[in-house]
Amino acid sequence: MTRTFGWGGYINLLVILASLVGGCATRTAGLFTRPELTSYDRMAVLGLTPEQEQLFMAAYTKGLPGPGPTFVERARLQDVISGQDLLKGRLNEKTRARIRQILGVEALIMCEYYDAIEGGVLKKFRVRIVDSSTGAIVGSVITQGRDDFDYHA
Numbered sequence: 001m002t003r004t005f006g007w008g009g010y011i012n013l014l015v016i017l018a019s020l021v022g023g024c025a026t027r028t029a030g031l032f033t034r035p036e037l038t039s040y041d042r043m044a045v046l047g048l049t050p051e052q053e054q055l056f057m058a059a060y061t062k063g064l065p066g067p068g069p070t071f072v073e074r075a076r077l078q079d080v081i082s083g084q085d086l087l088k089g090r091l092n093e094k095t096r097a098r099i100r101q102i103l104g105v106e107a108l109i110m111c112e113y114y115d116a117i118e119g120g121v122l123k124k125f126r127v128r129i130v131d132s133s134t135g136a137i138v139g140s141v142i143t144q145g146r147d148d149f150d151y152h153a
Contacts, residue, residue: 033139037129040107044072044099046081046091047111056111072103093135100132107131107138116144123147 045053053074061068080098081091091099091108099105108130116122122144129139 027144029142029144031141033129034136036131037107037138041069042072042104043069043107043109043129044077044103044105045074045109045111046077048113050074052111052113056109060109072105076103077105091130096130096132096135105132121147 045056048056057071077099080102081095091110096108099108110128110130112124112126114124114126116124123146124142124144126142127140128137130136131138
């Protein structure tokens with residue numbers, strides 16, 4: 001089943017994505033989404049700790065109309081992805097196809113949470129949402145703020 005929203009739902013998702021990763025962060029940059037972002041029913045999150053992943057999923061779905069997407073359990077995802085597949089936050093076409101075929105994942109939410117400056121006083125949180133069929137980035141944002149994941153999510 002494919003979820004479709006009118007422009008109101010699309011604008012709502014833009015606001016959610018911005019507030020999700022922007023939160024009270026000191027700086028948000030590079031925010032963009034494509035209309036197809038609202039159509040995914042099954043997604044997977046990569047690159048976060050289990051606690052960060054839980055906070056991210058809760059924040060992502062909080063403002064969506066309806067039930068929101070289903071998120072694939074991380075252990076099932078790790079069964080499909082080998083360590084070599086995650087090179088610099090990217091998945092090759094063959095791995096994306098396996099994730100889509102085996103787990104039904106339509107989009108991958110690829111996250112990085114890292115030091116913005118040496119010493120870790122500020123952190124950056126980068127999110128890219130990638131269509132598992134095409135490899136196209138359908139949403140992306142970077143935020144910078146204090147070293148507290150809750151602050152970003």
